[in-house]
Amino acid sequence: MSTNVDTPGTTVAQRIAQALPRLTRSHRQVADYVLEHPLQVATLPIDELAAAVGVSVATANRFARALDFDGYATFRAELVRGFESLVAPVERLRGNLEHPTTVAEVFATALDESRRNIEATRQTLDYTACEAAVERIGKARTVYIAGFGASGWLAGLLQHGLDSSCRDVRLLPGVSGVTHAARSLMHAGPKDVFIGLTFPRYLTDTVMLAQIAREQGCGVIALTDRPTSPMAPLADVALYCQTETSYRPNCETSVLALVEALTSAVALRAPDPVQSARRTLQVLRPWLHGANGLPRIDGPSARSAGLSGTSGMYGTSSTSADGAALNGASKKKKKASR
Numbered sequence: 001m002s003t004n005v006d007t008p009g010t011t012v013a014q015r016i017a018q019a020l021p022r023l024t025r026s027h028r029q030v031a032d033y034v035l036e037h038p039l040q041v042a043t044l045p046i047d048e049l050a051a052a053v054g055v056s057v058a059t060a061n062r063f064a065r066a067l068d069f070d071g072y073a074t075f076r077a078e079l080v081r082g083f084e085s086l087v088a089p090v091e092r093l094r095g096n097l098e099h100p101t102t103v104a105e106v107f108a109t110a111l112d113e114s115r116r117n118i119e120a121t122r123q124t125l126d127y128t129a130c131e132a133a134v135e136r137i138g139k140a141r142t143v144y145i146a147g148f149g150a151s152g153w154l155a156g157l158l159q160h161g162l163d164s165s166c167r168d169v170r171l172l173p174g175v176s177g178v179t180h181a182a183r184s185l186m187h188a189g190p191k192d193v194f195i196g197l198t199f200p201r202y203l204t205d206t207v208m209l210a211q212i213a214r215e216q217g218c219g220v221i222a223l224t225d226r227p228t229s230p231m232a233p234l235a236d237v238a239l240y241c242q243t244e245t246s247y248r249p250n251c252e253t254s255v256l257a258l259v260e261a262l263t264s265a266v267a268l269r270a271p272d273p274v275q276s277a278r279r280t281l282q283v284l285r286p287w288l289h290g291a292n293g294l295p296r297i298d299g300p301s302a303r304s305a306g307l308s309g310t311s312g313m314y315g316t317s318s319t320s321a322d323g324a325a326l327n328g329a330s331k332k333k334k335k336a337s338r
Contacts (some may be wrong), residue, residue, distance in 0.1 A: 117254035147197035161263030
């Protein structure tokens with residue numbers, strides 16, 4: 001039987017529409033499920049699809065043949081086409097689960113993958129692009145950072161790393177959603193920089209914000225995995241990071257290493273990095289374990305914890321001064337009453 005899987009413009013939905021008049025009731029049942037859940041079906045072997053729809057495996061296979069495919073395998077291959085980057089993590093995980101392994105082996109594999117991804121990133125990194133990224137960030141009036149999904153946590157670490165070296169760093173994702181992020185970018189301009197982090201499976205939110213940033217004349221820096229990423233064409237500077245992994249959609253370790261390298265370089269290029277580090281330490285000192293200068297906390301809970309009357313934010317003890325002031329006020333009150 002002929003299959004036109006590679007015919008340009010031919011899709012599973014089109015084939016279903018063409019074959020619909022001659023499909024049996026059970027075949028239409030499968031067709032409805034496929035049209036409603038195409039991405040999910042692209043990850044399902046034939047027995048799981050049959051169970052999900054409530055038909056036999058033979059019926060699922062005959063449905064594929066009714067669409068002029070050789071069988072379920074070629075039907076699924078056509079359905080997957082265009083979803084490759086989305087279904088790849090599922091397929092990798094399915095393959096790994098077919099070969100049972102121990103917890104120790106999983107740990108060793110994950111750590112080896114992190115090491116290989118970091119090394120591959122280092123080997124392929126364009127240091128001219130790194131220099132350009134550091135220069136743009138250092139000169140920026142405001143640095144806007146966006147990342148969603150797993151990249152949202154990495155975006156937060158990037159914001160944390162740049163905060164002490166840059167004048168104004170803003171993390172766009174927040175409780176109000178992507179629309180508020182878009183509104184924030186309306187204040188951006190040529191003196192600003194937008195940094196977008198996105199990896200397979202790419203999220204449209206980051207890409208759309210990058211487009212808005214470009215429209216505002218804002219410089220765009222992309223942290224992504226390859227030149228075919230949807231962020232790459234929008235970026236003035238792109239830093240690529242290898243993120244291949246067996247058990248998860250991406251290896252975040254290599255991205256974090258790239259983030260740390262970028263923030264370290266920006267800090268080194270800051271006007272006075274040592275003074276900046278000192279100011280940060282001074283501000284954070286009250287909250288650092290073992291450092292002098294814990295803030296005063298009053299109340300029963302503070303007394304039970306032994307914190308009441310401790311030194312102030314800048315290391316000035318308040319216990320004796322407060323006691324003297326209270327005793328002086330008490331003596332004055334007694335004299336006045338006489």
